[in-house]
Amino acid sequence: MKKITDNEIIEIADKYNSFGEKLFDANENYPITDSERITMIERLEYKFSEILDILRISRDDPNCANTPHRLAKMYVNEIFSGRFVQPPEMTFFPNRKQVDNLVISKGIQVMSICSHHWQPIAGRCTVGYIPAKRVIGLSKISRIVEWFSRRGQIQEELGEQIADFLQELLAPKALGVVINARHYCMIARGVRGSEEDTIMTTSVMRGYLLKDLRLRNEFINLIDK
Ligand SMILES: [Zn+2]
Known part of the structure; x- marks a missing residue:
């Protein structure tokens, strides 16, 4: 043996x-x-x-x-x-009109917890994509963000996980995931920055959003509005 x-x-x-x-x-x-x-x-x-x-x-x-x-x-x-829990149920629709512009969902709630200190990470996420063959119901994007947020996370990996998942589902021509969040491990302990000072921003860009500077600027401008 x-x-x-x-x-x-x-x-x-x-x-x-x-x-x-x-x-x-x-x-x-x-x-x-x-x-x-x-x-x-x-x-x-x-x-x-x-x-x-x-x-x-x-x-x-x-x-x-x-x-x-x-x-x-x-x-x-x-x-x-x-x-x-299982991933949220997905609904897709064919991209019948051959939409070739950015579709953006803003203000999606992020309520997560940091893996390092088990303190809340609270903020907002924006997801934008240029569809290829199919589009997804906007409420489904919120559910996906929620599903990945409700785990121990670090913000960088949260954004990558959401992007990987949407990439796999939609194979879009372009994809951007931007998260702005407050980390309560910075607010309640450690350096104790003021709430306003401690927003962390992460962005994940894929496809045309990675290569095309003009498109990326358009995306960032639309997020700010
Ligand atoms: Zn932390």
């Missing part, structure tokens, strides 16, 4: 938790079943109680009595929900 080396044991332990469940990156997605969700919330509630104990927060404090349960539900069903 082949002996497992120490390195291989470390590698296996790296990929699975103590319940034998697969581990994956904070901003990846592996859907879970309803019963897995219930178990996850129960386990998490138990661990959050331990955290409150370590922080010496009394459970007799009426404001904290249910906090472990509240936190457990919030992390699984809201803050990290994009890790555990």
Whole structure:
């Protein structure tokens, strides 16, 4: 029988938790079943109680009595929900009129959490594209942004993930994803910049938007309006 080396044991332990469940990156997605969700919330509630104990927060404090349960539900069903649910249902339409100009969706809410500090990243996203064979319902773009946001993220990777996904779905002639967001790890701790000062902007440009400066300027101008 082949002996497992120490390195291989470390590698296996790296990929699975103590319940034998697969581990994956904070901003990846592996859907879970309803019963897995219930178990996850129960386990998490138990661990959050331990955290409150370590922080010496009394459970007799009426404001904290249910906090472990509240936190457990919030992390699984809201803050990290994009890790555990299927991608949103998509609706496409044929590009019948051969639209060859920018289609832009602005003001899409971004409510995410930073992987480094687990503090909110809150802002807005703009997605613009020049369709090729098909167009997508605008509300679907918001759902896609939401699905990728509701995970532990860093803003740079969030923009790339949204762009990769739309690229795959639409194969557009041009694609731009711009995110402006406040990072509460900068506001609540660390350098403590004022809220106004700490907006981070990231942009991902693909296709014609990457190559054509005139088009890129048009896109940026339309975002600012
Ligand atoms: Zn952070």
